Amino acid sequence: MTIPSKVLHIDLSRRIFHVDDRKKLFERYLGGTGVATSLLLENCPKHAEPLGPDNPIIFAVGPLTGLFPLASKTVALFKSPLTGNLGESHAGGRSAVAIRSAGYGAMVIKGSSETPVYMSIHGRDVHFRDASGIWGIVNAITVGRVVRELESGAGMRTIMRIGGAGENLVSYACVTTETYRHFGRLGLGAVFGSKKLKALVVSGHESIEVEDKGRYRELYDDIYKAAVESPVMKKYHDIGTASNILPLNELRGLPVMNLRMPSFQDIEQISGEKLVEGYLGRRVACAHCPVACIHIAALREPYEREPYFYKTSMISYDYEPVYSLGAMLGIFKIEGFLKLMDEVETMGLDAMSTGVALAWATEAFEKGMIGKEETLGLALRWGDYSTYIIAVEHIARTSNEFYEALSKGVEHASSRYGGKDFALSFGSNEMPGYHTGPMCYVGYLTGSRHSHLDSAGYSLDQKVIAGEALPSPEEAAEKLFKEEAWRQILNSLVVCLFSRGIYHKDVILDALEICGVNLVGEDLDQMSFEIMRNKFRFKLREGFNTEEIRIPHRIFETETPLGQLDEGYLRRSVESFFKLMQCKDL
Amino acid sequence: MAKCRHDVRQPLLRDPRALRFTKDYARRSRYGRYRSDGESRRRNILFTRICDREEEYPVREMINDIELLSYYSQMSRLTIVDVDRCVGCQLCMFACNRRFGIGGIAKSALLVRSAGGFERGFVVIACRACPDPPCMKVCPTGALSLRPGGGVLLDRSKCIGCRLCVETCPVKAVFWDDELNKPNICIHCGYCVDYCPYEILEIKEVEAG
Numbered sequence: 001m002t003i004p005s006k007v008l009h010i011d012l013s014r015r016i017f018h019v020d021d022r023k024k025l026f027e028r029y030l031g032g033t034g035v036a037t038s039l040l041l042e043n044c045p046k047h048a049e050p051l052g053p054d055n056p057i058i059f060a061v062g063p064l065t066g067l068f069p070l071a072s073k074t075v076a077l078f079k080s081p082l083t084g085n086l087g088e089s090h091a092g093g094r095s096a097v098a099i100r101s102a103g104y105g106a107m108v109i110k111g112s113s114e115t116p117v118y119m120s121i122h123g124r125d126v127h128f129r130d131a132s133g134i135w136g137i138v139n140a141i142t143v144g145r146v147v148r149e150l151e152s153g154a155g156m157r158t159i160m161r162i163g164g165a166g167e168n169l170v171s172y173a174c175v176t177t178e179t180y181r182h183f184g185r186l187g188l189g190a191v192f193g194s195k196k197l198k199a200l201v202v203s204g205h206e207s208i209e210v211e212d213k214g215r216y217r218e219l220y221d222d223i224y225k226a227a228v229e230s231p232v233m234k235k236y237h238d239i240g241t242a243s244n245i246l247p248l249n250e251l252r253g254l255p256v257m258n259l260r261m262p263s264f265q266d267i268e269q270i271s272g273e274k275l276v277e278g279y280l281g282r283r284v285a286c287a288h289c290p291v292a293c294i295h296i297a298a299l300r301e302p303y304e305r306e307p308y309f310y311k312t313s314m315i316s317y318d319y320e321p322v323y324s325l326g327a328m329l330g331i332f333k334i335e336g337f338l339k340l341m342d343e344v345e346t347m348g349l350d351a352m353s354t355g356v357a358l359a360w361a362t363e364a365f366e367k368g369m370i371g372k373e374e375t376l377g378l379a380l381r382w383g384d385y386s387t388y389i390i391a392v393e394h395i396a397r398t399s400n401e402f403y404e405a406l407s408k409g410v411e412h413a414s415s416r417y418g419g420k421d422f423a424l425s426f427g428s429n430e431m432p433g434y435h436t437g438p439m440c441y442v443g444y445l446t447g448s449r450h451s452h453l454d455s456a457g458y459s460l461d462q463k464v465i466a467g468e469a470l471p472s473p474e475e476a477a478e479k480l481f482k483e484e485a486w487r488q489i490l491n492s493l494v495v496c497l498f499s500r501g502i503y504h505k506d507v508i509l510d511a512l513e514i515c516g517v518n519l520v521g522e523d524l525d526q527m528s529f530e531i532m533r534n535k536f537r538f539k540l541r542e543g544f545n546t547e548e549i550r551i552p553h554r555i556f557e558t559e560t561p562l563g564q565l566d567e568g569y570l571r572r573s574v575e576s577f578f579k580l581m582q583c584k585d586l
Numbered sequence: 587m588a589k590c591r592h593d594v595r596q597p598l599l600r601d602p603r604a605l606r607f608t609k610d611y612a613r614r615s616r617y618g619r620y621r622s623d624g625e626s627r628r629r630n631i632l633f634t635r636i637c638d639r640e641e642e643y644p645v646r647e648m649i650n651d652i653e654l655l656s657y658y659s660q661m662s663r664l665t666i667v668d669v670d671r672c673v674g675c676q677l678c679m680f681a682c683n684r685r686f687g688i689g690g691i692a693k694s695a696l697l698v699r700s701a702g703g704f705e706r707g708f709v710v711i712a713c714r715a716c717p718d719p720p721c722m723k724v725c726p727t728g729a730l731s732l733r734p735g736g737g738v739l740l741d742r743s744k745c746i747g748c749r750l751c752v753e754t755c756p757v758k759a760v761f762w763d764d765e766l767n768k769p770n771i772c773i774h775c776g777y778c779v780d781y782c783p784y785e786i787l788e789i790k791e792v793e794a795g
Contacts (some may be wrong), residue, residue, distance in 0.1 A: 044668040067689035069677065097676075101690050123764075145703060155699030156691065205692040212685025220684065224677075228783050270625075284704050285675035291781040293674035314705040333593070341725040 002209055004031055004105025007039070010119065010126070012112040012195050013053055013111030017126045019104075022106040026105055027517065031062030032494035033088065034531040035106055036077040040086075041538055043108055048082040050187075051169055051194035053112035060106040061096045062494040063515045064576075066208050067216070069224050070499040072096050072286040080186040081194075082171040082353070082409050083428040085542045086535060088449040092286035092496065093178030095202070102204030111195070118161075118199035120151055131198040138164030140176045140348040143199060153203030156370070156566055161199035162189045163348025165396040169193050170407040172353035172430070173396075176345070179282060180294055180316040184350045184583065185451060186429065211516045212441060219510055224290065225522065226502045233291045236498055237283065240295035241319035242272030245327075251465060251561045253436040253458075254323065257382050258359035258422055259554050262435050269332050270322060279334060289496065294318075300340050302521040316340045317472040324355025324431030330382030331363065343389045347396035353409060354395065356430035358388055358409045364419045374402035374417075411550075421553040426450045427544075437461030437562035438569050439476050445549055445570070446477075446577040447484060448535040453497060455484040465561050472572035480573075481580045488531040489524050536581050546578040559568045589672035661735045662695075663715040663792045666776045671784045672708040674698055677789050678778035678787060682770075685777050695772040710786065711735050713759045714773035721760055733773070735792045740771045 005023040010016075022035075029035045036058045048054040049419065057078045064071035069528070073348065074095040080087030099107065102123050111117075113128075116135035119125040129150075137143050139354075140163030142249070147159050158177050165173035166189030173180040175191025183189075210216040213552040227233055248254040252262040268274065281298025285291065296314050301399055303309045315338045325344060326337035344351050372379065376399060378387050393401075398404040405413045410430060414423035424431045426441070427450035434440045439457035444582045447454025458480055464470050495503045505521055512519055549571075557563050679694040686693060695713040715736030722730040722738045729744035730751060747767040752760045761770040776789035 066680075066691070069680075097691065101692060141703070141705070148703065178700075205762075206690060207683065207692045207765060208689035210687065210689060216687060216689075217684060224781065283673050285673040287674075287676050288678055288680055289675050292675060292784075517700060558729045 002060060002211060003027070004065070004100060006104050006106075008104045008107045008121070008126070008547075010107065010109045011111045012109065012113040012117065012128075012197060014161070014579065015128045015431045016111070019124075022105070022155065026063070029527065029531060030489075030492040030512075030517070031065070031105055032060050032073075032492035033077070033488055034492035034527065034534075036075050036088075037531055037538065038533045039106060040077045040079075041110055042164075043110060044079055044538075046541055048079055049545075050079045050084060050087075051190060053110070053195070055079045055191060057109040057188065057191055057195075058106060059095075060101060060110075060230065060494075061099050061104075062492055063517065064493045064495060064511055065096045065100040066288070067210065067515065068220060068288075068495075068511055069227055070289050070291070071493060071495045072288045073491075073494045073496055074099060074183075075494055076175070076188050076190055077229040078186075078191050079542065080171075081169070081190045082187045083450070085427075085544050086448055086539050087176075087188065087191075088535075089183040089185050089188050089504045090167070090491065091175070091177050091181045091183045092289070092492070093158055094156075094287040095160065095177050095181070096494065097287040098153075098158040098202045098204065099175070100204075100208065101156065101206050102202050103206045107202075109195070109197070113196040116196045116198050119197065119201065121200070121202045122151075122153060123204040124304055127346055127376050131196075134198055135167065135196070136337045138167075139346045140164075141179060141346060144176070144179060147199050147201060151201045153201070153204075157201055157203030159199060159201050159350075162192045162197075163346060163396070165347045165349045165407075166190055166193040166199075168396060168398050168407070170349060170396060171399065172350040172407075173348055176348055178341045180296065180345075181286065182350070185352065186449060187350070189348050189350075210514050212514060216514050219507075219514060223502060223507065223511075227290050227499065230502065232498070232501060236293040237291050239276050240273040240283075240293050240317075242273070242275055242295065242317060242322055244319045245322055246271045246273070248434070248436075251436065251462075252559070253322035253461075253561050254327055255424075255431070255433055255558075256327045258328060258363045259424060259431075259558050260357075260363075260433060262558050264327060264332065266332060267327075270326055270337070271321075275317060275322075275334060280314075284316075291498065293498065297334075297338055299335065299342075301335075313338075313342055315347065317341060320433055321351040321355070324352045324359075324430075325388075327356045327433070328359045329385075329388060331385050331388075332383065333385070334381070336385035340388050340392065342387050343392045346448075347392060349392065349396060352432060353430040354392060354559075356424050357395070357406050357410050357413065358391060360392070360419060360423050361406060361412065362583060363422050364417060367419065369418045370402060374400070375540065376400060376403075413576060420550075424554060426551075427549075430544075434458035434461075435558065437464060438565055438573070439464075439471075439480065439506045439553060441551070441565065441570055442473075442476060442573045442577065443480050443484075445551070445574050446480065448532070448539065450583050454487065455480040456487075461560075461562060465536075475570050475574045477573045477577040477580060481577055485525075485528040485532050488528045492527075492531065533581065546574075549574055618667045632702055662776065662789050663735055663737075663793050664712055664772060664775055664776060664779070665788050665790045666710050666712060667788050668785055669708065669710050669786060670697065672786050673784060674700065674704065674708045675783070677783065678710075679782045681778040681781040685775070692765060693770055695761060696759070696771040696778065697735065699763060709756060711759050712787075713774070714776060715792065716758060720754045720756065724750045726750065730771070735774065737774060738771060740769065742766075742768055745769070 043056040116131035118131040143161040249267040279297035282296040284294040410423040411428040426444035429450040432452035439460040443455040443457030682694040729737040
């Protein structure tokens with residue numbers, strides 16, 4: 001088998017499964033997001049309830065998975081409980097290689113179980129296993145530890161699972177895999193929870209054949225060499241994504257305290273460099289990735305009541321959690337935000353949405369829109385991480401009406417309690433950590449999943465900061481559109497976006513040839529637009545309205561590195577983006 | 587497809603390219619690891635030449651051929667230098683499969699797994715090249731024979747797939763190929779070494795005697 005083609009369908013309601021061969025579909029869209037989008041359109045009925053049994057979960061890997069380095073991501077598509085629309089989330093770990101080794105290109109999980117289950121998929125062996133004994137374990141790491149002992153395939157498997165937040169249907173609950181990697185954004189964890197699906201184990205022992213063995217080894221060596229010698233990759237290995245903290249702060253593009261400020265004076269205290277020097281305990285990699293960007297801090301704390309006794313927690317950090325659970329909440333103490341991250345990890349929440357939600361709540365509390373009655377006695381205060389840790393638990397447990405509202409995201413909470421102007425979400429998804437200029441915001445507003453990773457507007461902004469002329473709103477829209485389209489190919493292959501500099505068009509065409517897929521550059525362009533349009537079709541079908549775009553006023557109050565934002569620019573650019581999307585020929 | 591049923595060593599030794607390969611290989615094992623590109627590339631091409639003769643050699647024989655190569659690196663041994671540096675990327679496992687020109691990790695003769703969760707680091711399980719291998723002693727068909735540098739060589743035509751070797755290995759370094767229903771045995775060829783970005787693996791010379 002050179003390109004994947006098998007799709008495993010699982011019906012949790014009836015506890016049955018079957019395998020389809022979808023060779024044509026994989027030939028048309030390669031895999032990953034391209035195939036998953038088609039499967040979502042096929043399997044998700046119109047206006048399906050995100051937390052109902054009809055909402056399918058689609059996992060897909062690509063033709064390069066298991067063959068080439070850095071092709072280590074799995075794409076998940078579903079209808080998001082956070083936005084009520086397209087949900088797309090990617091994770092690495094061992095998930096992709098495990099799914100491909102099990103012989104599948106994609107998996108579709110439908111229905112919902114009456115009693116808690118976990119799925120155990122070892123190649124063609126598919127088992128529905130009783131999870132009533134582990135339902136209720138709030139700690140996602142513990143769930144992994146339990147399942148690990150129950151299942152075979154150590155080193156060759158992925159264990160996806162949810163924590164307490166997923167069980168309690170928090171709209172931004174994540175699915176954790178291999179302890180530190182997540183299908184983080186848009187609430188896949190809640191969809192798992194709604195299906196009473198506690199965990200999913202996949203392993204397998206299938207080899208992947210190629211067309212030309214000699215050429216395969218040669219191209220592999222070229223890609224491998226490019227990966228280990230690339231300066232970008234070195235940066236991600238050495239300091240990790242947290243290396244972005246200082247430069248973004250210096251540019252004045254780092255959202256601080258719910259974006260009341262674009263930078264913080266004493267940022268050195270929490271820089272990536274400080275974290276590595278003082279806390280780095282281990283670096284970890286996804287399967288088949290030489291970079292090892294996953295940075296784990298070792299936090300050693302004394303037990304309060306026992307002298308000379310310490311516990312060491314291994315806490316994964318990245319730029320985004322440092323932004324959302326550090327800077328955004330005014331926590332400028334490494335121990336503080338590490339503990340908060342640990343709590344968020346344990347509960348199985350998306351770090352970004354949780355941080356932005358707490359930042360909104362803190363400001364609402366300050367302004368008297370909510371009081372201690374709502375917060376169950378907590379006085380939310382910038383920098384007070386101990387209080388935030390308790391608040392995180394309340395969110396994960398949806399302890400009262402207020403926390404339940406907060407567990408549905410800031411869009412929902414602010415429509416209930418007020419404070420829309422400083423509720424920092426775009427398309428109902430909480431904002432990422434870039435306040436670099438107009439184009440990052442156009443990207444958040446137009447991107448199919450309202451993420452910074454859709455079209456990387458922050459990178460366009462940074463080019464302008466570096467001296468390029470600011471493009472017109474229409475030009476900006478076109479640039480973002482092209483970037484988002486191209487990323488559909490990367491996400492169909494599925495390669496890590498950090499390696500986008502290595503996987504340029506020629507390399508991709510060569511690699512595909514080795515998999516037996518002969519394409520030319522224009523085919524890829526055509527395919528990229530088609531995939532993007534398929535997503536847009538789904539979004540329109542589910543009620544996405546290009547006319548009603550809410551832009552939180554806060555972003556106009558705080559200056560960006562490119563000056564005060566102009567609402568007219570943003571709106572015009574957004575408008576021309578959607579025009580491009582509907583344009584027939586591109 | 588012409589099968590080569592007799593001693594598979596013969597055609598290989600007669601092939602001048604294979605002879606050059608073995609010389610190259612022997613030199614490599616004598617001087618330990620090297621990373622120069624030219625060398626890697628040459629070795630790669632040689633691997634390819636052998637693996638690509640698929641028409642003459644069905645998969646099983648092809649694998650036997652590669653195992654034969656270990657005769658010429660017989661006094662070398664794969665060792666794990668510092669497992670604490672391991673990031674768990676499994677590039678060594680993928681390399682092990684790529685010897686056969688295939689992707690995935692199903693034919694890997696070494697395993698990187700977590701030490702009970704990624705938070706606890708990794709364990710690299712590889713053949714220790716025992717001088718008196720337990721796996722060999724339990725093989726009921728004599729498919730495993732002693733490799734001069736320690737460890738074993740597998741004769742696939744004798745193997746009946748009973749898995750006794752897997753069960754017996756105390757470090758669990760005999761892995762299973764579900765597709766062929768035969769064990770994956772490390773031949774200490776060192777192909778994986780060049781693909782470990784963090785220098786955890788090394789090929790070392792075994793002292794004679």
